Amino acid sequence: MQNQIQDILKQAIEKINKCNTEAELLETEKSFLGKKGSLNEILKGVKDLPKEDRAEIGKLANQVKQDINTHIQNQKQNIQDKALDAILEQWHDVTLPGIKPQKGAVHPLSLIQEKVEEIFQKMGFMILDGPEVESDYFNFDALNFKKDHPARDMHDTYFVGEPQNKDGDKLLLRTHTSPVQVRGMLQHKVPIKAIIPGRCFRYEDQDATHEHTLFQIEGLYIDKNISIANLKGIFQEFLTKLFEKKIEIQMRPGYFPFTEPSVEFDFSCPFCKDGCRVCKYTKFIELAGAGMVHPNVLKSAKVDPNEYQGFAFGFGLDRLAMLYHNIQNIKHFRENDIRFLKQF
Numbered sequence: 521m522q523n524q525i526q527d528i529l530k531q532a533i534e535k536i537n538k539c540n541t542e543a544e545l546l547e548t549e550k551s552f553l554g555k556k557g558s559l560n561e562i563l564k565g566v567k568d569l570p571k572e573d574r575a576e577i578g579k580l581a582n583q584v585k586q587d588i589n590t591h592i593q594n595q596k597q598n599i600q601d602k603a604l605d606a607i608l609e610q611w612h613d614v615t616l617p618g619i620k621p622q623k624g625a626v627h628p629l630s631l632i633q634e635k636v637e638e639i640f641q642k643m644g645f646m647i648l649d650g651p652e653v654e655s656d657y658f659n660f661d662a663l664n665f666k667k668d669h670p671a672r673d674m675h676d677t678y679f680v681g682e683p684q685n686k687d688g689d690k691l692l693l694r695t696h697t698s699p700v701q702v703r704g705m706l707q708h709k710v711p712i713k714a715i716i717p718g719r720c721f722r723y724e725d726q727d728a729t730h731e732h733t734l735f736q737i738e739g740l741y742i743d744k745n746i747s748i749a750n751l752k753g754i755f756q757e758f759l760t761k762l763f764e765k766k767i768e769i770q771m772r773p774g775y776f777p778f779t780e781p782s783v784e785f786d787f788s789c790p791f792c793k794d795g796c797r798v799c800k801y802t803k804f805i806e807l808a809g810a811g812m813v814h815p816n817v818l819k820s821a822k823v824d825p826n827e828y829q830g831f832a833f834g835f836g837l838d839r840l841a842m843l844y845h846n847i848q849n850i851k852h853f854r855e856n857d858i859r860f861l862k863q864f
């Protein structure tokens with residue numbers, strides 16, 4: 521019987537060590553030490569032993585019970601420790617250095633557009649929008665480009681084959697933001713004071729300053745008392761605010777079918793006093809086309825030119841952004857190279 525009891529201890533230890541949960545452990549305890557457990561089953565035979573052996577067996581049985589219990593307690597502790605470790609593994613060690621998330625940045629074109637919009641808004645201009653797929657009528661006819669006018673050739677145009685619009689007019693990708701002059705006046709009536717930022721498209725030979733996609737800002741101010749002096753003053757104020765230094769404006773005669781008279785605008789180089797690479801040592805930088813809105817354009821917008829007049833201007837936002845941020849190649853704007861975008 522002593523051997524049997526020792527065997528039980530051996531079996532119990534083996535089984536206890538294999539237990540992975542507290543429930544399994546409880547089950548094992550019951551199977552060895554419970555009322556119907558294997559130890560009790562053996563001890564049932566004690567009564568048949570000679571008297572002098574009984575005390576011996578009783579002592580051994582108690583010892584084995586205690587040993588089994590100790591093993592059970594140890595294993596229980598092991599199981600609990602393991603469970604705690606598993607929980608702790610999921611926790612974050614707050615003392616570890618963090619992982620830096622990739623930081624987004626505003627695109628330099630959006631950045632300059634926001635600045636331009638803010639300055640003009642503070643001067644009372646509203647911001648208008650227009651379609652990028654435009655009709656031949658609004659892109660050209662309404663702006664006083666006669667059908668066979670050579671100025672149409674200067675706007676190397678992407679035509680959209682089909683569909684034509686409901687008036688049977690050809691559709692195209694707008695070559696400039698000027699069509700929104702007429703759309704704006706038709707929709708909002710005069711007096712009107714608006715800027716129109718937007719994407720335009722031209723079938724251009726591409727180089728460091730020309731792309732098939734370009735951004736423009738158009739300006740329009742129509743009222744009863746507007747002259748070219750207002751145009752000069754507003755433009756000077758805009759550039760002075762943008763470059764945060766006093767800017768001078770220079771106007772040269774120009775030609776656009778939709779303005780009369782037309783001018784080309786230069787502004788004093790904000791980067792030098794006596795000439796530099798940016799202004800090509802001329803101290804002035806070319807920026808915009810402008811002029812007094814042609815009476816035929818006002819008529820397209822159902823505005824009486826005898827009652828209202830005003831100015832319009834347009835310039836390339838890409839060009840301004842390149843000047844402002846000292847960017848050498850227009851290509852960078854659309855390449856989406858994160859190393860370029862991160863600089864702003």
Ligand code: DAH
Nearest residue numbers: 696698809810811832833834
């Ligand atoms: N639309 C012209 C262009 O794309 C720019 C321009 C010139 C706009 C004179 C104007 C303007 O409003 O008055 O070349």
